[in-house]
Amino acid sequence: MTLTPDSAGPAPVMLAAAPQNFSLRRVWAMVLRYIYLLRSSWPRMLELAYWPIVQMILWGFITQFFATNSSWVMQASGVLLGAMLLWDVLFRAQLGVSLSFMEEMWSRQLGYLFATPLRPIEHVFALLTLSFLRTLIGVIPASLLAIVFYKYSIFTLGLPLVVFFANLMVMGWAIGLFVSGVVLRFGLGAESMAWFLIFALAPFSGVYYPVSTLPAWLHPVAWALPSSYVFEGMRAVMFQGVFRADLLAAAAALNLLYIALGVGAFLLAFRIARQRGLLLEINE
């Protein structure tokens, strides 16, 4: 039987070119796909420019400081290692909260979890507990290896170490809860905040150099961060052998404020999620 065009059904879709082994058009299709994905998430766009800028600022201040204080590290051996290990406490504490929370979003678990008697504040306490454990698991091996490799023990800071650790931990919790709230509200497109927000604070926290290295107009920013007091306190112990209770009190007071704001932000995001149906419809 011969089929006429009418009886053959709808006309076939016309192809621009015959199928090829390698098609630039298909490559372009995939590029387009990734551009659409990138364009749909403002945090991802921001992140592209963000890392080079933060690195540039941080290393700019480090260079500036050591250009005029080249013998500084000699005065207290291990000051950079100690700073790095304490900075990691802040970083791990923050990640411990936000990554644990995002695990629930990645596995689309929130609908089941909050259909149980679980209260949001109980979830917050669970996240903080896990953050503490994850930080210990992350930081203790590195601290012990620093003794083996570089003969530097952060434990020589003594009792102040506990205070520094606790303050950085609480600050990390506050940021982690804030990030979790943002991710709950705006979806997983904002997940990179878990990494980039904390690093934005590094140049202003005086991790590897004193706060006085920063330009005067940045001092209020630095002194609004509990981490700045901790790193100044650490250097006071290492260089002068004194424990500055005033720095500790300022860090603890700021931390009380920030943890309250962090918990508040998370609970507010949770309420908004319940209003908008986000607990059941979380996706990228």
Add this chain to the structure above:
Amino acid sequence: MQDTVVEVRGLTKRYGPVLAVDSIDFTVARGSTTALLGGNGAGKTTTLAMLLGLLLPTSGSITIFGEDMLRHRQRVLPRMNFSSPYVDLPGRLTVREILVVYGHLYGLADTRARIASLAADLFIAEFLDRQTRTLSAGQKTRIALAKALLNRPDLLLLDEPTASLDPDTGDWVRGYLRDYRRGTGATILLASHNMTEVERLCDRVMILRAGRIVEEGSPSGLIEKFGRATLEEVFLDISRDRTGVETSRIRLAQ
């Protein structure tokens, strides 16, 4: 003894200009299996989510077991449970780990014994120690069902309980739910657009369209009322607007 387990009055959910649920009223009797039936976007899942407290209504009241769900959900949730194909179980956890976690969340006295009992009932013992990501869709459905029955709920909410299951597994799930209800006197409220499932399992149906309950009754009663042979034909009559009810989604902005 209270005969009404769920009482909903003037329940409304609005997302911006879209009215997802439009001032619905209904009750669910103890020991019944009731279906919320409707097409995609009819408001079934939204209604279930509001009953669970996962979604806050714009207005209206929800009373479950005599408690105001909007104010005292923590008192009610231990007696409820929920399953949905749209909520996953964590893939990297084993089945046992998942059930242990939920056992704690529901405050079970003897989680280990309960898991063993469910494992035997639902034939999941052989994969209790496997990660859920390695399981088939049918196996995952049984795990979700085990999670949903873990606290022996007096009220079980199910969102499309047999979605994406083959007919054999779907039939097995329906049979198990029927036995559970008979054995425990529990109340089941399910959302579905599977007419056969609703006809076989439920003693009452509420048909939703555009966020409103447009018909309700027993499956056989509705079939008789519309003079049709199956519930599916009744549903098509309603969804194709042969009853004069507005079909389009209500947009306040229009």
